[in-house]
Amino acid sequence: MLTIDQATYDAIVAHAKRDHPDEACGVVAGPEGSDRPERFVAMVNAAGSPTFYEFDSTELLQLYKEMDARDEEPVVIYHSHTATEAYPSRTDIGLAMEPNAHYVLVSTREHGNNEGPVEFRSYRIIDGEVTEEDVTVVTQADTRSTD
Structure with missing residues (x-):
């Protein structure tokens, strides 16, 4: 089960709506081994496509360096689908290389970048x-320290 705070949920949805009709993508990092998504990182879809997403390799390398320095890992890897349901495509499945991550998909097919609900899975x-x-979705992130 994925437990995510409202602010992070809202940030993912806002990013998906803002980038529509192109797919949006990003990561929510958290402390290694915690399964707590804490640090929202919107990424650029280097493909600039309504049917495919690709992390910019330079940006992704920088993010992994930051996560390594902060003892973090990708807890959530998200992207949007603009014309189809929020279910991983064959390509999405092939790209999924983080076995501990939650893969979140947001479908903006119904309302695009207008007001209205999205499919969040x-x-x-x-x-x-x-x-x-x-x-x-919880009101506030769990702020307990693991020190």
Whole structure:
């Protein structure tokens, strides 16, 4: 199950709506081994496409260096679908290389970048196997320290 705070949920949805009709993508980092999405990082879709997303390799390398320096890992990897349901495509499944990550998909097909609800779903993708999981949105992030 993915537990995510309202502000992060809203930031992911806002990014998906803002980039529509192109797919949006990004990462929510969190402390290694915590399964707590804490640091929202909107990324650039280097493909600039309504049907495909690709992280900019320079930006992605910089993010991984930052996460490494901060003892973080990608807890959520998200992107949007602009014309189809929020379910991983064959390409999405092939690109899923983080076995501990929650893969969030947001579909903006119904309202685009206008007001209105989106489809927000989360999956675990391990060795090509897709498993949908429940999403719980909480008012505030769990601020307990693991020190």
